[in-house]
Amino acid sequence: MTQTPTLDVRALRVEFPGRHGTVTALADISLTIQPGEILGVVGESGAGKSMTGLAVQGLLEPPGHVAGGEVWLNGRRIDQLSDREMEKVRGREIGAIFQDPLTSLNPLFSVGKQLVETIRLHLPLNRAEARIRAIELLAEVGIPGPDIRVDHFPHQFSGGMRQRVVIALALAARPKLIIADEPTTALDVSIQAQITSLLRRLCKDNGTAVMLVTHDMGVIAETADRVAVMYAGRLVEIGPVADVIARPSHPYTRGLMGSIPTLGARVPRLQQIDGAMPRLDAIPQGCAFNPRCPQVMPRCRIERPHLLPSGSGHSACWLNQPAQESAA
């Protein structure tokens, strides 16, 4: 792990100033993704997982802005770049895949035209060469008959095929990092499996790093190498996917895992986390999870825990502290 990570986010903080004070949407987000690695970012709606992806791409809606921390891409700091410089980074160095494949494509142009436009924007190819490249890309993402399909319009593709086209667009300039925001949520399970294995294959073949943002723990378990769990705009746990799932260390991750109905043994009652995630303008003092936590201690209500080593990963919980002290 001595090589430069593709993405290195250090203590990222995103704020939205408003009439009633500033809302901190993301606080203290630190994560890295190595080349060829898939990092899953999981959390409930409003936990800040999509926000993390947008902040890295410099796509925050004003008045939202990065208020602290650094974003490094392949050893180059990108959070301070101007809008014009950032435009060059997006597409060429960071590819994006969004949830809904229908709204990500322009219905008025054939997929070939959209691919050629994207390819020519980023690579020095003429129209004919770009078209050949477009057909190659369609073949690479597993679209049958790419030389015919290249002239078809988005409505002539099914949902799963459209998502493949979107992936082809994201891959057009051979980016080093792909940010996939809920890429399979709008698809049926049998199609979802096709898309996740496609992502895994492309990532392995090209050494592309992927940030996979999703709410679905099952997709994470089958696709990601490491997983970052978010709650109320903060990272609560990060570690290798098998360990986080088998031995979640943060009480929130434990609750989340317990609340997923599994295909294994049937339980009469699912474990549930009572209450709901706090609104971002009303995050409690100390650990954001403390009002819902079954193992809350007095310290949790006062002091906010940072990511502390726990097992093979890290989790932001004071329960890790005593073990660490005895080890030291």
Added chain:
Amino acid sequence: MTTPSPIPALTVTHLSRLFNVSAPWLNRVIERKPKAYLRAVDDISFAVPSGGCLSLVGESGCGKSTVARLVTGLYAPTAGQMQFAMGKNGKPLAAQMIFQDPYASLNPRWRVFDIIAEPLRELKLRDTEADITERVGELLTTVGLAPRDGRKFPHEFSGGQRQRISIARALATEPEFLVCDEPTSALDVSVQAQILNLMRRLQDEIGLTYLFISHDMSVVRHMSDQIAVMYLGRIVEQAATEVLFANPKHPYTQLLLETIPNVTAPKRDREVQSGEVPSPMKPPSGCTFHPRCPQADARCAAERPEMQAYSDGSRVACHRVAESIAALAVPQVDERRLSA
């Protein structure tokens, strides 16, 4: 889980629903096109055990929501019958429905109290305003909210709380049969667990019967006693939950079970299953699954398989399954699946 009584709460026989999707009359005349029909539900039969839960599963466009709407009378069937059993008061069971989207199914201009009181007022189930207030308070308490929440508007609640309000509204008429169309698919997993637990508790306390509709196999497994798998408007396999998961017979059921992302035992290096659901406008001939089926032969493309009952209580519409079991004479349980 309650033991299902011998009389099913709802019996559906040979139910079909066609939708007219023809072009306008003038276009048909000019372009010489015939009328076009979409077979959303095609000759399906099932029975929901009283006090139990039957789930309909399938991918988008398989007709499961159309069945929900047929059962609640929101659509009229094109053919076939639906028979509700007699309820406690000697009348056929009253059915109510919970919808998928808790944001769209509550009137944003009404206070929660009025939303829940509407069925009581409309059907004159309570005489005085005081009785209505008491009943609404009771319903809110049942679903885990407080009676004072009735003064609020839907936008003041989170998705999970809104789904609790729709459940309270559905329970207002004291139904014995609830049709739940994807009740948790718009919710986060931790909230989904709260709602599923609430639904199980209500089943135990009030003895509700559920017709549960979902695309999520793990939710279905948690909730149901019986599962019916739908593909392009037809039921391809129906079995008790444990039987279906231990020994899925129809190739489509096997495909569905294989593709569910599994948190506890992830299949990271699985082979990609090819193929997609064909358009229901032009369903394939014979068995509609044959273009995607790894075991299909000429007979599957020509002849539509009929539902056949097997000794473990399952019913499957597949030539291959029928042939292999007929060859063995005695139905065998697949050992490999049982141990998995």
